[in-house]
Amino acid sequence: MNGAQILIDGLIREGVDTIFGYPGGVVIPIFDVLYSTRAIKFLLTRHEQGATHAADGYARSTGKVGVCLVTSGPGATNTITGIATAKMDSSPIVIISGQVPSGNIGTDAFQETDMLGLTRSICKHNYLVQDVKDLPKIIKEAFYIARTGRPGPVSIDIPVDVSNAKLKNYEYPESIDLPGYKPTVKANSGQIIKLAQAIAIAQKPLLYTGGGIVTSGATDELLKLIDKTRIPVVTTLMGLGSIPFDHPCFLGMPGMHGTVTANKAMVECDLLIGVGVRFDDRITGPRHTFATGKNVAHIDIDPAEISKNIKANIPVVGNAKEVLSELLKKVKERPRNSWNERTDFWKAKYPLKYKDAGDGTVNPQYVIERLNEFSDKNAILVTDVGQQQMWSALYYHHRLPRHFLSSGGLGTMGFGLPSAMGAAVGNPDTQVVCVSGDGGIQMNIQELATCAINRIPVKIVVLNNAFLGMVRQWQDMFWDKRYAQTCLQRGPECPEECHGPNGECIPRYLPDFIKVAQANGMVAYRANNKAEVDEVLRKGLAEDGPVLMEFLVNREENVYPMVSAGKPLTEIIMGEE
Amino acid sequence: MLEKHTIIITVLNSAGVLARISALLSQRGYNIESAIAAPTEDPNVYKISIVVEQTEEHIEQIVKQLNKLVDTIRVTDISHKGNYIVREYIILKLDVTAKNRTDLFQLIHVFKANPIDVAMDHVILELSGTRRKIDRFIEMVKPFGIREYVRSGEFAMAEYQLPNKGDSKNGD
Secondary structure, three states: OEHHHHHHHHHHHOOOOEEEEOOOHHHHHHHHHHHOOOOOEEEEOOOHHHHHHHHHHHHHHHOOOEEEEEOOOHHHHOOHHHHHHHHHOOOOEEEEEEEOOHHHOOOOOOOOOOHHHHHOOOOOEEEEOOOHHHHHHHHHHHHHHHHOOOOOOEEEEEEHHHHHOEOOOOOOOOOOOOOOOOOOOOOOHHHHHHHHHHHHHOOOEEEEEOHHHHHHOOHHHHHHHHHHHOOOEEEOHHHOOOOOOOOOOEOOOOOOOOOHHHHHHHHHOOEEEEEOOOOOHHHHOOHHHOOOOOEEEEEEOOHHHOOOOOOOOEEEEOOHHHHHHHHHHHOOOOOOOHHHHHHHHHHHHOOOOOOOOOOOOEOHHHHHHHHHHHOOOOOEEEEOOOHHHHHHHHHOOOOOOOOEEOOOOOOOOOOHHHHHHHHHHHOOOOOEEEEEEOOHHHHOOOHHHHHHHOOOOEEEEEEEOOEOHHHHHHHHHHOOOOOOOOEOOOOOOOOOOOOOOOHHHOOOOOOOHHHHHHHOOOEEEEEOOHHHHHHHHHHHHHOOOOEEEEEEEOOOOOOOOEEOOOOOOOOEEOOOO | OOEEEEEEEEEEOOOOHHHHHHHHHHHOOOOEEEEEEEEOOOOOEEEEEEEEEEOHHHHHHHHHHHHHOOOEEEEEEOOOOOOEEEEEEEEEEEEOOOOOHHHHHHHHHHHOOEEEEEOOOEEEEEEEEOHHHHHHHHHHHHHHOEEEEEEOOOEEEEOOOOOOOOOOOOOO
16 A cells, blocks of 8 residues: 555554645645545545645544645645634644655755645644554554543644655554553542532632543533532633523633623632633633632643633643532532522623614624524524624523634634535534624535535524724724724725724725625625514525625624723723623 | 743653654744663663743643653653753864963863864864753853853763652553
8 A cells, every 4th residue: 555545544543534735736746546445435625724624623622533635835834823812712633744755855945845844833742744654553543542631632743755665564653652642531539629628618619611521521520510519601702602692600701801790709709610721811811810818629521721811729730521410429419509699680680781772773793692583492503703603692592512613722714615515514413503703603604515516504603794894993092092993984085094884984894795705606685774684584594505694794893891801800891882 | 920840751762752842842843952762771762852941831731741651661851850960062173362362261170071183273173971061161151261162961861760750651
C-alpha cells in the first residue's frame, strides 16, 4: 500500500464517515484513493476555511472527530482561522494538509508553507510525516489526542512523496504509546470530598458551568446534582443547552451580555463552583474585581486552566462527567433556602426585555423569539459572531447539549454558515438553523453553493441591519456614535462623518441576499416588517432543502443587558425600557 | 516577586520539540533568559533546561502549560530545591598586561578556572560552577577588561534517590 491508501484506511479505522475539504496539486494521490472509496463521503466546500469550520460544526454537533483535507500552501493557510477557532472552543478536528515533496521542503517551493510552524500555537498537537512508516502511528495518535482529555485540533502535514511511497507489511497500530500524554479523567477523591463539604456549609452556592459539561456529556449528572442540592446554575455561551432553558434552577448566561440574574448571582454567591469553564475575561470582567472573598472551586480536565485566571481554593482536575457523578455520591441533600428565594426573586424582577419599536419594524430579538415557535424543538442552532449571536444565546430556548454551536473563544465571524453545514451533514435527520448577520454571512457566503448543490438543508436566518452591529454598538455607547467603517451600506455619496441612518441619503444596500441565494440555486424569503416575520419563518422552515430567510431589522438595536469592557459585573447597563 | 527559576523539561526526542517549547513560552508572553537542549542516556529522551525570570504564580502556569505539550514527559521547577546539582559553564576572553597577569592567574587559581589560550595581551578561560560562582568570577575579572564572554545557561541533575515530589505531569 502507498501512503495515501494507508491514510484513508486509517481514517476508516478511526470511524471517519465524512471529510470536508478542497483538492490541490500535492494531495491528488490522496484524492485519487478517495475517488474509489465508498466508506467515506467527501464534501467539497468552496473555500478551505469553510471546510475547517464544517469539520468543526460536524465535531461539535456529533461529538465525533471532524476531518478536513486540504492542499499545501494557500490551502493550508486558509485553514488557520478554522483551526484557531476549534482550539479556543476545544473542538476535536483533524486537519490533513498536503506538503511539497520532502526534498523540496525549505526551498520556498511552489505552494510550500511551513504548516508545522504555522499551526504550532493553534493546535493541540501537530505532525509532519517524514517517513511513510510513521504514518499509521501518527494517524492513530492524532485521533486519540484530538478526542481525549481536553479535545482540540490536531494537524497532520503529509509531503506528496510520503503519500506516494510504498510500505510493505502495513499494520494499523492497536495501541497508543504516548508517555507525555496521559489526561487525568478520574479526580482525586479527597478534593471531591472537600468540595462536598464546602457545598454543605455554603449559604449561597452557585454552579458556573461551561463547555466541559457538553464535551463530557455530563448533562444528566448536572441535573441530578441540581435535583439533590438545588444549587442555582449559570451557563456560559459554550455550555448553553447543557441545562434546559426553563429549568427552575437555571439563571441564564453570565458575563458581558449575561442576564441580570446570572450576574447578580455571580457577584453575591459565597461558593462559586466552576465546572468545565475557563473564567474567560468576557465572564469575569477585570480579574481583581471578580470572586473576591468567595470560596472558588474549579473542576476542569485541563490542569493548566485551574488558577490560570482566577485562583481556585478547591482545584479538581478531572472529566466533568466523572467528577459530577462522584460528587453526587458525596454531597448531602440541600433544601431550598433564602438564596434560592433570592435568585427566584431576581428572575421574576429582571426578565429579558427589549423595547418594541412599535412602528411595525422588526426587532431582531423578536425574530429569535418567533424562531422558538417555528423551529423544531430538537433543532440545532448555529450562530455567527456578533449581536445576533448574543440575541440567539439570550432569547433562544436552548434545550439540549450539542444543539447550540457558536464560536465562543475566538469570536470568528463567518463561522455560522459552514459550521451549520457540517452539523447538517453530521445530523441528517435534525433541523439545523443558522442565525447570521449581514456581515458574518458574507464572510463565508461562497458556501451557499455547497449547501445548494449538495442539498444540505441548512435554514439560514440573516438578521440584516446593514451594520457590523456589535462594533457599532460599542461606537454608539463609548465612542460618541462615530460609526467608523461599521456601516455596510456606506457609499461615496455619504457625508464624511455619519452618526447613523438618516432617511434618503442612504445608498442602496448591497448585496441583495435574496438574489445571491437564488443565484446559488437556493430558495429565499425576505421579511420587510414585523407582520411578515411569521410568514417567512413558516414558509422557510417548511422547505425541504436549504433556504435563506432575510429579516430587515432595526438598524441601531443594541444588545442588553451589558457590562462594559473593563467594568465589574456589578455595573450592568439595562438599556431602554 | 520576580525571581529566576530554572525549569528542567524532559521531552521526547521528536522533530521540532525545542521549537514547540520556545514557541509556547513566547506565545504565553514569557521571555527565556537561557535555554539548553541536550541528549541524555536514553536516545529517545532530551533534556531542556530553561531559565526564566517570573513570579511564583506565573511559574506555576508555565510549568502547567509545558506539561500540556504532548512531547513533554516531565517538567520540574528546581529552584529552591536543595536536592539538585545545578551547573553553568562560561568561556571568557579577557585583556591582560604583563603588569596584572599574576593577579589574574591568582584569581584563576582560586576559582579553579581553566586557561585555554594564553597570549601577550589576552587570555581565554573556561569555568564551570553554580550561577553564583560564575557571577562572582565575572565581577572579579571585570577590572582586567572583558572582551567577550558566553554563558551556557544552567543545567541540572537530581541528586541520587530523589523523592518524587513536586514533579507533576498531570496536575495534583
